[in-house]
Amino acid sequence: MIKKITCWIALVFLVFPTFSQQHNWQPKKDKILSEWAINIDPNAPLPEYPRPQMSRENWTNLNGIWKYTIIEKGSTEPENFQGDILVPYAIESALSGVGQTVSKDQELWYHRSFEVDRGMRKGNLLLHFGAVDWEAEVFINGKSVGMHQGGYDPFSFEISEALVSGRKQQLSIRVWDPTDEGPQPRGKQINKPHGIWYTPVTGIWQTVWLEAVPDQYISHIKNTADLDNKQISVETQVNDPQPGQMITVRLFTNGELLDEKEVPAGESTIFSIDNPNIWGPDNPFLYDIEARLMDGRKQLDAVKSYTAMRKISMKPDAYGNQRLLLNDKFLFQYGPLDQGWWPDGLYTAPTEEALVYDIDKTKEMGFNMIRKHVKVEPARWYYHCDKIGMLVWQDMPSGDMGNRWEARPGVVGKGTERKRSPESMAIFKKEWKAIMDANYNFPSIIVWVPFNEAWGQFNTEEIVKWTVEYDPSRLVNGASGGNYTLEGQIMDMHNYPDPVMPDPKIWGHHQIIVLGEYGGLGLPIEGHTWQNKDNWGYQSFKDKDALRERYSKLIQDLKPLIPMGLSAAIYTQTTDVEVETNGLMTYDRKVSKLEPQFLKQLHKELYTIKIPMK
Structure with a gap:
């Protein structure tokens, strides 16, 4: 196995030297890399048009080699920079070429030049960012053109007035991200990664691009189907x-x-x-x-x-249990918990092919749904879910944690509400609305999930009620596995490893009953783990045969819950993530621990169970 790893490192050195000579860039190789890492062109990483729900022809991709420096928070724009960084990969990632952390007392500065020809000076020039974590202030030729707070929603600034004469312009960006030492949503990022908490993601992690538009232009489009x-x-x-x-x-x-x-x-x-x-x-x-x-x-x-013409709704079955309906028909929804992390790009998939791979593989395994867990993906991820017919439950990234969560098998949790500061509450509400607005047009998203396991859960009834009213075209799972509320349409509990459900006699007549997380069966594969030892799963196994037998038992135990009132279940998880080895695939996506066809045949049994409706 050591010989195989050595060969892989040698291959990386063979593939990347020309990049290194031209740009002083190559990926950090202290951790495992996915197979797509070698396909990255540092001159044009992720070159695809980033906003498929509102596309134009006249645009320029600004991804590529930029300059960066890390300096004390509150400093003025630097004149000198430490080195090169590959955008749009976070500075902590291997693919950035840097692999360095940034503390809450520091700021990350980016810089690059770009050219604007005469044709792009007519009307307005928009500078777009897919996502920057967390606070970003943008400077054109030394002039601040705007600041944005929010690590998961796209934003843009009109920069025409800041342009100087001539083609060449200067772009600088100041980024501040306190990770788990601030009040902002940050998902599973933490300064000291361990267990289910992962490496921080700071700075630009989605595509940066220019778009020329006239003085009057279409600034937003909202598409709504009414089946x-x-x-x-x-x-x-x-x-x-x-x-x-x-x-x-x-x-x-x-x-x-x-x-x-x-x-x-x-x-x-x-x-x-x-x-x-x-x-x-x-x-x-x-x-x-x-x-x-x-x-x-x-x-x-x-x-x-x-x-797309589609409808998501609820209706009681013949026994009075509320059921989750797609296009007015009951369909048991079954999918993996999908964290959306990569060993080399962290939040950012190395390439478009890599981004699509996870979705295609999930479909191939016979799942019909994905729960996107406390992370928001680039728009193109949802675009591919739309194209392939993959249902999506979308979480709000968690943050400002510290309150208590109580739950027992078969019982939905009731714990404490987090006492957030006015600033923290305002940040959450603003970013949740921005995430919903940015992703409204994707028909694949059928459920919004504002809270997970009481992680920072606050003012639950207010937040869930607002979410329901703001987007009536979808259902709302108010507190996935967290402190319950009768607001929202879904009652969700978590249990590891075996499938269980809340008592339908108590909850089923009021809300749809789902199992929001279960499973977590672990199997570390040598040569494909984040670290060499101390990897874990909720229940770990030594070989694929044992894993296969235990997973089959989980499905058999899940089946009788469906006629009792269960409408959906989510298995943890799509891939390994850092020290978690409970993925159906390894973190580098090179090994499927269970054969996709075996899973597909097994999952078919879940979809054929007939439920009589009223």
Whole structure:
């Protein structure tokens, strides 16, 4: 095994020397790497258009080699930098080429130059960030153009007024991230990683890009499907709309124009569809949308988007237990807890191929749902879930933890609320709304999860009620495995390793009953672990045969809970993550611990159980 590891390190040195010579960049190799690491082009990492729900043609990707430095918090913009960093990989990651942590008393500064040609100076020039963790202030040619707080939502600034004459411009970014020493949402990041808590992620971790738009342009698009009335609503917002300007919206099916409507800028467009093609795991059909801003016969702006006709709802079965319905039919939802971490990129998948791999593999294993756990993915991840028909339960990243959680097998937890400061509460509410707004258009997202296991859980009824009212097109799992509330539509408990459920006689008539986490069967695979020893799972095994037998038993024990009232279950987890070795795949994704076809056949048994409905 030592010989294999040595060969892999030698391969990395053979593949990366030209990158190192040209850019002084190569990935840190003190930890395992995924197979996609060798495919990264440092001149153009993650080159794909980052916003598939609102795409334009005139854009420039700014990913690549930047300069960085770490200095004392509160310092002015530095004149000199420590070295190169590959954006958009967090500075702590191997793929950044740095692999260094940043304390709460320090700030991370980025710098690069970019060029703006004459064509991009007409109208407005938008500088976009997919995500930066956590506080980012952006400078163009030394002038601050804006500051953003939030590690999981996209943001942008209009930078035209800060440009100087000539093509070459200077871009600097100041980042501050206190990780687990601040009040902000941070998911599973911690300054001293151990157990289920992982390496910090500081700074830029999603694509940075420029987009040229006219003075009046489409600034937002919101697509809503109404299956009951067979309608699709398209709502656009326009920056600085002028009298008489109109929005033309076209709806396409399989590339053919289905309908076209024109409305005044800012008004909603409603399409009626006689025979809608309904989206689901077995039929991930998407309607394409094109919106154009018109001033008379002149087209000012155009964006492309898409939507799907789907519905998520609840209804009692013949025994009075509330059931989770997709498109008015009961479908038992079963999926893995997906942390979305990578051994080389941490929060950031090395390549687009890597990003898609996890989703495809989950589908191949016979799951129909993914719970995205206390992390938000780049927009392209949800895009691929939309395309493949993968259902998504989306968590809010946790933060400001410290309150108590009480739970026993078969009983939903009731503990203490976290007493957060006004600043902490405001940060949570602002970022949760921003996350919901940014990801509203993705039909794959069917459930919002604001709290997990009482991690920072506060003002539960207020937060859950607001979430339900803010987005009635989805269901809300108010406290996954945490301190329960009758607000929201879902009652969720966690139990390791065996499947259990809350008493349906108590809860089933009020809320949908789900098992939000269970399993956690561990199997470390030599040569594919984050560290050589002291790896763990909730229940560990020595070989694949033992793991296979125990997993089969979990499924057999899960099946009788479904007719009793259980509507969904989530197995921990998709991959190993750092010292956790309870993944269905290793952290580097090179080994599947259980054969996908074996899992698919086993999971089919969960979907064929018939539930009589009222």
